[in-house]
Amino acid sequence: MAEHAAPAITREEVAHLAHLARIDLTDAELDHLAPQLAVILESVASVSKVAADDIPPTSHAVPLTNVFRPDEVQPGLTAEEALAGAPEAEEQRFRVPRILGEEA
């Protein structure tokens, strides 16, 4: 797949990507997005041709090293503060919808 730098992206692929990204796109959005993404991908495909294999990738603008600090207790958020923006809270915890399927 990687050789084909600018594939036309299909509506089905966009639907799959939307599922991976956890966004419930409408049919109208899928119709609209697929051709737009194809155009964008075609225009950015030029990057696949410029860099030779021996060019190292850069992930950050400045060289990063691990940063340490003394392990000292510092004040943090209270439970009330941490929960203040929660859609639902109960017993000092975030209340969330069910995580598992209901039937086995």
Place this chain on the structure above:
Amino acid sequence: MAELIQRSALELADAIARGETTSVEVTQAHLDRIAAVDEAVHAFLHVDADGALRAAREADERRSAGQPASALDGVPVAVKDVLATKGMPTTCGSRILQGWMPPYDATVVARLRAAGLPILGKTNMDEFAMGSSTEHSAYGPTHNPWDLERIPGGSGGGSSAAVAAYEAPLAIGTDTGGSIRQPAAVTGTIGVKPTYGGVSRYGLVALASSLDQAGPCTRTVADAAALHEIIGGHDPRDSTSIDRPLPALREAVANADLSGVRVGVVKELGGEGYQTGVRARFDEAVKLVTDAGAEVVEVSCPHFEYGLGAYYLILPSEASSNLAKFDAMRYGLRVLPDDVDSPSAEQVMTATREAGFGDEVKRRIILGTYALSSGYYDAYYGQAQKVRTLISRDFETAFAQVDVLVSPTAPTTAFRIGEKLDDPLAMYLNDIATIPANLAGVPGISVPSGLADEDGLPAGLQVLAPATADDRLYRVGAVVESLLEAQWGGPLLAQAPELGGRR
């Protein structure tokens, strides 16, 4: 009062220090201005009159005790709505964060408060800083004070418009691909993107973590230096923060002089695709710089032309990952799907993100998800990272020959609201000259270069310097500012139409 709001931040600080006015008076004057013009400009998403006036009273007490907290103690500031502010909503221009009150302050905000700057409110922006026009805000667009039918740039159009419309003497913006500099260019104001790591990102809601940087939006270069000194410097809460003192920025403005400075004009940032009037003002500014004693040469950065492509792979990739935290569980919007009994957490998350994110955010999340997916990762994200290396090398080569690089900040002046809204590629081209700095982490400033002949709208000159040499931006920017203002007979903004009577 009208006269107060037109002064620079340093002039206001001076007037407060001399007892000619007070912080309360200055802050109230800006709140009055916001009340008078912001219905037309829409630079603010939230105005905190009570909090600002409370901070102003405290500043006045410190001033009268002879103990100002900083050079700008008592001078009000506006903050882009992407920085967490305790006690003030922080929405990032998105429905998904409507009404969210952060339980903590971003480091930039904490430093503003510690330095005594009353915070007037939060400024409008493209949703999660994705855009170049502020049209992608879920709360409606901001209007350019030069022409209310036109965009104020983006993503920080609220901050640039607030400063240009005299609603605030100072504002904070954030720049991931040009979101401070391009709005500055199209509103005739100053915008600085500091060196990556120069200003803490703690409490800045991340768009693309490896590119984001907060910085000053002002009407004078000296004000930008003063604000930069307040918000900049090492922060242990940001692991990418540079653990070294900032260069002396206000001093660089005070001692601004171009004799012997080597200036490189970037060959690849200009010419085709750049509006005639933008090029004309840029060429004139370069001539002024030459006449002022700078040594001007043309410099080639051959890989800059791939910057846009690399950026629009790296940014969506990082954004799709960063925005995964909006899962409807711990804060922000929660939407239950319509036709499901007892929906699962995943179904709630999916419905919430559909309802809470706008078009551009969805577009970029999907694009990033694609670029990072197996089978495409090497061809897209991996290659983009290599291009990033090539662009950094172009900068290294260029800065071996010259002290600073210059280019037009943006290829065009402000376009009309709606003109590029559904043409993502045309919108992305706005950032073509500003993106290379973000990819390489180097600092940049935009200063006004004049009005384009064809439309009478402001254009900007961009100055870029090597990483951690932010002082050079101020040194060169201050000279360009004073030479051009001498020609214009005052600041460029003095030529903007009066707001209030119009519309």
